[in-house]
Amino acid sequence: MAVRAIRGAISVESNTKExxxxxxxxxxxxxxxxxxxxREDMIAMFFTMTKDLNAYYPAAAAREIxxxxxxxxxxxxxxxxxxxxxxLRIMIQVNTEKTNAQIKxxxxxxxxxxxxxxxx
Amino acid sequence: xxxxKTVAVIGAGAAGLMACGTLAQRGFNVKLFDKNNMPGRxxxxxxxxxxxxxxxxxxxxxxxxxxxxxRFLYSAFSAFDNTDIINxxxxxxxxxxxxxxxxxxxxxxxxxxxxxxxxxxxxxGNVKFITHAVKEIVAQDGCVKGIKLSGGTFxxxxxxxxxxxxxxxPLTGSDGDGYKFAKKLGHTITDLTPGLVPLTVEQDWxxxxxxxxxxxxxxxxxxxxxxxxxNDFGEMMFAHFGLTGPVILSASMHIKSPANGYFICVxxxxxxxxxxxxxxxxxxFEENINKKVANALDGLLPKKLIPVxxxxxxxxxxxxxxxITKSERAKLVTLLKNIRFDIKDFRPIEEAIITRxxxxxxxxNPSTMESKxxxxxxxxxxxxxVSAYTGGYNLxxxxxxxxxAGMSVKEGED
Ligand SMILES: Cc1cc2nc3c(=O)[nH]c(=O)nc-3n(C[C@H](O)[C@H](O)[C@H](O)COP(=O)(O)OP(=O)(O)OC[C@H]3O[C@@H](n4cnc5c(N)ncnc54)[C@H](O)[C@@H]3O)c2cc1C
Numbered sequence: 001m002a003v004r005a006i007r008g009a010i011s012v013e014s015n016t017k018e019x020x021x022x023x024x025x026x027x028x029x030x031x032x033x034x035x036x037x038x039r040e041d042m043i044a045m046f047f048t049m050t051k052d053l054n055a056y057y058p059a060a061a062a063r064e065i066x067x068x069x070x071x072x073x074x075x076x077x078x079x080x081x082x083x084x085x086x087x088l089r090i091m092i093q094v095n096t097e098k099t100n101a102q103i104k105x106x107x108x109x110x111x112x113x114x115x116x117x118x119x120x
Numbered sequence: 121x122x123x124x125k126t127v128a129v130i131g132a133g134a135a136g137l138m139a140c141g142t143l144a145q146r147g148f149n150v151k152l153f154d155k156n157n158m159p160g161r162x163x164x165x166x167x168x169x170x171x172x173x174x175x176x177x178x179x180x181x182x183x184x185x186x187x188x189x190x191r192f193l194y195s196a197f198s199a200f201d202n203t204d205i206i207n208x209x210x211x212x213x214x215x216x217x218x219x220x221x222x223x224x225x226x227x228x229x230x231x232x233x234x235x236x237x238x239x240x241x242x243x244x245g246n247v248k249f250i251t252h253a254v255k256e257i258v259a260q261d262g263c264v265k266g267i268k269l270s271g272g273t274f275x276x277x278x279x280x281x282x283x284x285x286x287x288x289x290p291l292t293g294s295d296g297d298g299y300k301f302a303k304k305l306g307h308t309i310t311d312l313t314p315g316l317v318p319l320t321v322e323q324d325w326x327x328x329x330x331x332x333x334x335x336x337x338x339x340x341x342x343x344x345x346x347x348x349x350x351n352d353f354g355e356m357m358f359a360h361f362g363l364t365g366p367v368i369l370s371a372s373m374h375i376k377s378p379a380n381g382y383f384i385c386v387x388x389x390x391x392x393x394x395x396x397x398x399x400x401x402x403x404x405f406e407e408n409i410n411k412k413v414a415n416a417l418d419g420l421l422p423k424k425l426i427p428v429x430x431x432x433x434x435x436x437x438x439x440x441x442x443x444i445t446k447s448e449r450a451k452l453v454t455l456l457k458n459i460r461f462d463i464k465d466f467r468p469i470e471e472a473i474i475t476r477x478x479x480x481x482x483x484x485n486p487s488t489m490e491s492k493x494x495x496x497x498x499x500x501x502x503x504x505x506v507s508a509y510t511g512g513y514n515l516x517x518x519x520x521x522x523x524x525a526g527m528s529v530k531e532g533e534d
Contacts, residue, residue: 025248025251025252026157028252029250030157032271033253037271039269039273040272064248065248065252065273065275066274069273
């Protein structure tokens, strides 16, 4: 067993509580599904959002979905010139038998541009 | 009035969306789970993409169209019926129309519009649509405590509504999880068999007719002992494996598993009596007296069918019409009104429109949809052991039971 991290990102349609919930839900669901993560193997989740998103905590959305017993924390994303706007990023740390190469990172909607090398 | 209770609804299909909207209106916190990242995946393919929402038939007619456990549904229908769902959808901005046989469709002929309207209704209130698959329902001392997501995350809930559908068309997400949840909590599941399903037949020549559709034909279904069990009039189609189309799907609901030994007789000319058909043939033959018999049947039968009919009739296609004897002609009349197909089996349940069988309705309170075994556990839709013919009846069952479950969850302690 090793500690590994799974990355994901998604664009958010608008800066509202509903849309931030929907984006968090969609991205988390895909990350968990594609990597077949068990709750018991989750260590922590980190969230960042770009400055233009401030209507809701993505960690609160994750708690509403049911991730109440995983440590969750949110940070502000760096403000880099010409970077993707309206973007939610997640990192989940897990204990896993998988190798780094077997981990599936998930980039959805407009956030696909962040990792063109991973596009499916 | 908002209240503090949280309800988990599993499945964002017809029943789940209806339950969700009903609960939200009553002020509950609702968590609506679906393993798909969009609601109503199966709804989108209903009615050939047009969605036959319900039927304007009255309650007696409804009951007649539900061969399995219709009585269990009385309370659900009286709480929320066909006019209620039509009104609800109209209010959400969906225009509807009525077609032949009382079938109700969206005016746009687009099933997606029905899903959008239902989803709008469902999401109005304190509702979260969560696209995670549910793995298990958690109960303790006969009371529901919540659910576990795939991956094992526990989500507490004061009540759980199971609206996971059947096992047919599993790619839509309805793959039978609800039965597993219920079984684990002590419920019994009656035999799951395909309903409204195409049939495979012994006559392997049907494959040569693949794609041919016969309109205005009549069929009679006989059981193993030769007893008539069903007849119908309408359209059927040939497939490489056997028979399909509306009248065949309906007939399949009258076949008890195993299907082997049942047979269907097709009357190609139900509007003509034996004598009238005889006369018609006589006339056709007189007009084509010097032609080959194959060419004299053009007016009466679809071209594709003629070689098969000649073979079953035992007549050479090159035989000139004037050589056909009276008794040969009589034999043809009998054949055209009685083509026999021996049923081999149902097509697999994955290809069935609905799943027959499900959660034993004896273990569910018909006036609340609540489990008699586990408090706070409710069922709605196709997961129940109820099934109906085509015509919009199956979706109405989902809407009515979903509504009733949503109305029945208790607000306070009891
Ligand atoms: C091709 C086809 C055409 C049809 N046409 C019509 C028609 O025109 N008129 C009519 O009345 N009926 C029609 N039917 C039947 C009708 O679609 C069903 O009876 C009806 O959809 C049942 O509704 P439901 O809500 O019970 O289940 P479904 O609509 O099947 O919804 C169940 C939902 O539960 C979800 N789910 C399952 N397991 C889980 C889990 N573990 N975690 C999370 N979510 C889960 C599924 O993803 C699915 O979205 C048709 C069926 C088919 C296959």
